[in-house]
Amino acid sequence: MIEAVALTKLYGDSRVVDGASLTLDAPGVTAIIGPNGAGKSTLLSMIARLLPIDEGKAFVDGLDVTRAKGDELARRISVLRQENGLLARLTVRDLIGFGRFPHSKGRLTANDHVKITEALAFLDLEPLAERFLDELSGGQRQRAFVAMVLAQDTKAILLDEPLNNLDIRHAVSMMRLVRRAADELGKIVVVVLHDINFASAYADRIVAMREGRIVVDGPVEAVVSEETIEAVFGLPVLVREIEGQRTCLFRR
Amino acid sequence: MADVAGNHVSAAAEDPAQVAPKRAARQHSLRMLAFLAVLALFSCALFMTLGARGNWSFVLPFRAPKLAAMIVVGHAIALSTVIFQTLSGNRILTPSIMGFDALYALIQTLMVVVAGTAFVTAADPMALFFAQTAVMILFALGLYGSLIGRGARDLLRLLLVGVILGVLFRSLAGFLQRLIDPNAFVVLQDRLYASFNGIETDLLAVAVVAIGLVTFAFWRLLPQLDVLALGRDTAISLGVDPVRLTQLSLGLVAVLVSVSTALVGPVTFFGLLVASLAVALVGSRRHAETLIAASLIAVICLVGGQTILERVLGFDTALGIIIEFLGGIVFLAIVLKRGIQ
Ligand SMILES: Nc1ncnc2c1ncn2[C@@H]1O[C@H](COP(=O)(O)OP(=O)(O)OP(=O)(O)O)[C@@H](O)[C@H]1O
Ligand SMILES: [Mg+2]
Numbered sequence: 001m002i003e004a005v006a007l008t009k010l011y012g013d014s015r016v017v018d019g020a021s022l023t024l025d026a027p028g029v030t031a032i033i034g035p036n037g038a039g040k041s042t043l044l045s046m047i048a049r050l051l052p053i054d055e056g057k058a059f060v061d062g063l064d065v066t067r068a069k070g071d072e073l074a075r076r077i078s079v080l081r082q083e084n085g086l087l088a089r090l091t092v093r094d095l096i097g098f099g100r101f102p103h104s105k106g107r108l109t110a111n112d113h114v115k116i117t118e119a120l121a122f123l124d125l126e127p128l129a130e131r132f133l134d135e136l137s138g139g140q141r142q143r144a145f146v147a148m149v150l151a152q153d154t155k156a157i158l159l160d161e162p163l164n165n166l167d168i169r170h171a172v173s174m175m176r177l178v179r180r181a182a183d184e185l186g187k188i189v190v191v192v193l194h195d196i197n198f199a200s201a202y203a204d205r206i207v208a209m210r211e212g213r214i215v216v217d218g219p220v221e222a223v224v225s226e227e228t229i230e231a232v233f234g235l236p237v238l239v240r241e242i243e244g245q246r247t248c249l250f251r252r
Numbered sequence: 253m254a255d256v257a258g259n260h261v262s263a264a265a266e267d268p269a270q271v272a273p274k275r276a277a278r279q280h281s282l283r284m285l286a287f288l289a290v291l292a293l294f295s296c297a298l299f300m301t302l303g304a305r306g307n308w309s310f311v312l313p314f315r316a317p318k319l320a321a322m323i324v325v326g327h328a329i330a331l332s333t334v335i336f337q338t339l340s341g342n343r344i345l346t347p348s349i350m351g352f353d354a355l356y357a358l359i360q361t362l363m364v365v366v367a368g369t370a371f372v373t374a375a376d377p378m379a380l381f382f383a384q385t386a387v388m389i390l391f392a393l394g395l396y397g398s399l400i401g402r403g404a405r406d407l408l409r410l411l412l413v414g415v416i417l418g419v420l421f422r423s424l425a426g427f428l429q430r431l432i433d434p435n436a437f438v439v440l441q442d443r444l445y446a447s448f449n450g451i452e453t454d455l456l457a458v459a460v461v462a463i464g465l466v467t468f469a470f471w472r473l474l475p476q477l478d479v480l481a482l483g484r485d486t487a488i489s490l491g492v493d494p495v496r497l498t499q500l501s502l503g504l505v506a507v508l509v510s511v512s513t514a515l516v517g518p519v520t521f522f523g524l525l526v527a528s529l530a531v532a533l534v535g536s537r538r539h540a541e542t543l544i545a546a547s548l549i550a551v552i553c554l555v556g557g558q559t560i561l562e563r564v565l566g567f568d569t570a571l572g573i574i575i576e577f578l579g580g581i582v583f584l585a586i587v588l589k590r591g592i593q
């Protein structure tokens with residue numbers, strides 16, 4: 001479904017993404033972790049055609065992302081960026097409605113309204129549906145954008161730091177939602193996460209990046225170990241199995 | 253509370269008092285549009301009838317073209333401004349502030365300098381008009397397309413480049429105008445500062461058709477423009493190509509600006525006035541609503557203002573100045589408000 005082949009992004013002489021290859025075919029949750037500036041957002045942006053690719057190729061459902069028609073890709077892959085700016089003053093429901101654009105081209109059908117209502121419910125946003133986005137807290141707004149991505153109803157979903165601004169309850173809800181999307185709806189979800197424990201608890205597979213390269217790519221057990229995490233983040237950590245879950249602890 | 257993953261946490265996430273339904277928003281904007289439409293119609297009716305003595309066959313041909321020109325130009329300015337603001341990603345810029353009008357004046361001047369007055373006065377006004385518009389579209393795409401299309405959304409840079417280009421065009425035109433002989437200058441002056449009086453009817457007809465076509469084109473593009481207002485990345489993610497849409501729209505805006513400028517001369521701040529009022533009155537949730545409101549407000553300002561000045565107060569030429577003055581104040585108010593925030 002998603003295939004990145006030796007993707008590279010250059011800014012001047014620095015290769016901020018350097019020959020990153022990634023294949024995602026089965027439904028599931030893949031977490032991308034790595035320090036600030038590792039190139040996580042850049043990699044996602046190239047796959048989602050938000051940034052031009054300097055070297056390598058990216059395919060979504062067999063379509064070359066640099067050549068395929070925008071609306072065909074928009075029915076197959078959706079992306080949530082790390083930060084979102086808006087010109088129009090919209091309500092939450094309006095925004096989620098835009099997620100249906102690739103399907104309805106701006107004229108919402110009854111089916112679209114069903115999808116919008118579902119997305120509102122999924123993200124716990126019903127009470128806020130008619131509120132304007134600039135009247136929401138950062139976390140509420142973040143959920144509204146995720147709901148829009150969900151309403152787009154694509155097989156592949158890329159989320160760049162969806163836990164930004166979320167309190168612990170909504171962060172857990174968001175990750176459970178991501179799991180449900182993969183398990184019940186068969187979606188291929190890629191999430192950039194900073195909290196290794198969230199990645200360890202909810203992901204099937206973890207991709208770790210450092211200085212533009214993918215340094216580890218494998219199941220949780222293979223990645224969340226003291227040696228690997230230290231190698232990726234340059235920080236000594238303790239990894240313990242707690243309640244059957246790999247957990248990362250930090251020394252004072 | 254039904255939670256995302258079916259867990260039940262008792263803590264209320266949102267304060268129920270904040271959950272005031274805003275379904276009324278849409279009805280409010282529809283009511284506002286109806287009100288503006290009535291006001292616009294009323295202004296037009298007043299303009300046609302107030303102080304009309306004697307024979308309609310005399311009054312009609314005199315007033316009707318002027319009214320038509322005001323409606324067409326008002327609509328063109330409103331449309332071009334609202335769209336331009338979406339393309340540039342902010343609500344301060346207008347095509348005029350970015351130097352579109354000055355570009356028009358420069359092209360006119362160059363035409364007189366290069367081709368000579370004999371050519372300009374003898375040439376078919378239509379052909380001239382189309383050639384001029386084509387040049388303007390190319391220029392606009394080259395100059396502003398590169399600034400706006402590629403996600404350059406730095407407001408200050410855009411504004412600065414626009415203002416500098418505007419000054420450059422204006423000074424170049426002014427310099428060239430000083431070089432040409434007085435007779436040529438008079439011909440040019442005529443073309444640069446037309447007013448709502450003495451509109452050429454054939455040009456008016458062309459303008460109506462051109463602006464009508466552009467309006468239709470934009471009407472088809474509105475859903476995509478709504479998506480573009482979500483920002484470049486979201487637009488791409490939803491399958492809209494921002495570069496292509498921006499180029500197409502900039503070309504259409506260039507048509508609107510050159511048509512309205514050819515018809516009545518340049519206005520700098522009027523577009524900002526009507527666009528800001530429209531956003532304040534009906535919001536910016538959908539281009540369709542904002543655009544209709546802006547057009548109606550433009551018609552109300554132009555026709556209503558002209559009626560009051562001409563029929564009630566007895567002035568004739570001051571409308572442009574007053575509207576520019578008000579628009580300038582709105583511009584300053586917006587800039588200051590943003591600066592403080
Ligand atoms: N427009 C740009 N010009 C030059 N360098 C850039 C540009 N955009 C990003 N970079 C650099 O590319 C590198 C990768 O950035 P990227 O946003 O992909 O990191 P990230 O892994 O998402 O980090 P974070 O965890 O902070 O979100 C960084 O070193 C950044 O400074
Ligand atoms: Mg990032």
